[in-house]
Amino acid sequence: MDKELIQQIRDKARNLLEEGTVEGVIGYERASDGVTSRPLFVYNPSDTERLIYDETCAHNLVKYLLDKKGKKMAVVVKPCDSRAINLLLNEGQIERDNVFIIGVGCPGMVETNWNHKSETLQAKCRTCQLSKPVVYDFLAGGEIERQAEEETYSDITEEEAKSVATRRGFWLEQFGHCIRCYACRQVCPGCYCPVCFAERLDPLWLGIRIAPEENDMWQTIRSFHLAGRCIGCNECERVCPVGIPLSLLNRKLEKDVKELFAFQAGLDPEEKPPFATFKKEEVMEFEK
């Protein structure tokens, strides 16, 4: 743990609460296992001493801003998570004035399980090149230079080279494990529909069967809804209790959107996402 960095976070959180700039601060505290971390909501200045930050703080806390709409909140934000702030600003879900962003540099998060932290960096961190959050009000700890250890889409290119039948077989098997707990949706900063299609009864898009075909439908529609919107925090894959490699789907779509529209979600607070805009000069090939 970087004690100096943590002190900066605590001091800033305390100031914001004491000055009444925000109602609450969303950060991290040590989990009950004494090893990993968990989200912490601080409302009292005295509780700011519970705030921590280290290589186990994987949670993307930006999701919680959607629960606190209309309230002034501060949130501790890593470089990758900060893209979610831009996504939600782009899509009119949060108001910039209501959010105080305590940015933190990130040395990379490690793989963790309950009561266990490994030395291995999470896959998303091995390709990350963001040295600081893309948007912040205060930067605790300063920038941390990152060198990507791996090429971003090498695994996607490998997947693309496989036959349709092979890929289909692989995904049906993966979706066969899905228990439709919806943790992927619940943790995702881009999943905020007041009524998700999965719960809509009229029209009925999706049944209740926890079975490969319907799970397939669930996962396919969800990943398409995130095309050009997924900001790559990979929280969905991290929380999946049955280990479905969802980042392969999300990053395939990210790669396609990047190639087709030269766009990556959440990097710019102003640029309209490709599927939220329409230009008359756009002519898709299928229209010719």
Next chain:
Amino acid sequence: MNLFASKDDLIRWIGELLKEHIVIAPVQVQEQTLFQPISKAEEVVFDFNNTTLSPKGWFLPPTETLFSVQKDDGKVELVPTQVERDAVIFGLHPCDARGIALMDKPFLEEPSDTLYRERRNRTALIGLACRQAQPECFCTSMGSAPDDPSNVDILLTEVEDGYIVQVVTEKGKTLLPKGLAEYKGKVPAPPELKAVPTREVISAMRELFNDPYWEQVADRCLHCNICAYVCPTCYCFDMRDYADKGKVERVRSWESCQSPGFSLTAGGYDPRTTKGERLRQRFYHKLFYFPEQFQDVACVGCGRCVRDCPVNIDIREVISNLQQVTEAKSGS
């Protein structure tokens, strides 16, 4: 009387059981251990921490067809799903066996749930005592123990060169292979577990329904269904009629009080719309409503929810917090 079986004896025994039974046992599926029907004895994993999902799914499957509708000559008939074969769940830990015993209470109380009852009657349980406890385990605080034989037909306990075979019920006796020798050695002591004091929790719950504590814990809750789906005693479900290509059937699937819409009524009113209300419901069901109705707390201390909750909502901590809140209130 305790008998002894070597690992080879067990493998042969499972092979024998497979001739007449569906055998459900812990198997390795990618990075997880899951209870699944096996086709050969060698698939069984003997040394495992609690499986990703509990074996409740054998009795209350994630999805099942309750009945289908058949039309014949203008006559409409409802054809219930039949349980066709006897089954054995092999290798379940005592906490999971207690989970099944707790599920029995709502499902077997009259009017009983037909499919659950049929599967339960036709399934034998061969338990496996835990020789090691994980940091998230707290079964001894929830009415069971790592070596508890009370909810299985046979209990196996690993010893240095094989397994002690303890026959618990008459049903267990009928499953035994021939020729096992008597075990005369010592029965190893079970691992020690850290206690979770559950004293006064039920009475605390009676007072704390409107306490702001629930909103506070719910702040970090994501409202996924992980805790409910990995839990050996969460048994809520949803039902829906399916009509596909002329085939009509009624389907039942797991559902949880954490889902949006779980408590939405036909008139459009939802009594539990906030995160705090939904989170509170799960703990009230486990620690208050279930014990009020069936005497026991609906938790077996398997630790799955503790292990798998993405935001570390730890039921042991919740219990302890409730006690603290009550003490603070009575002290003030």
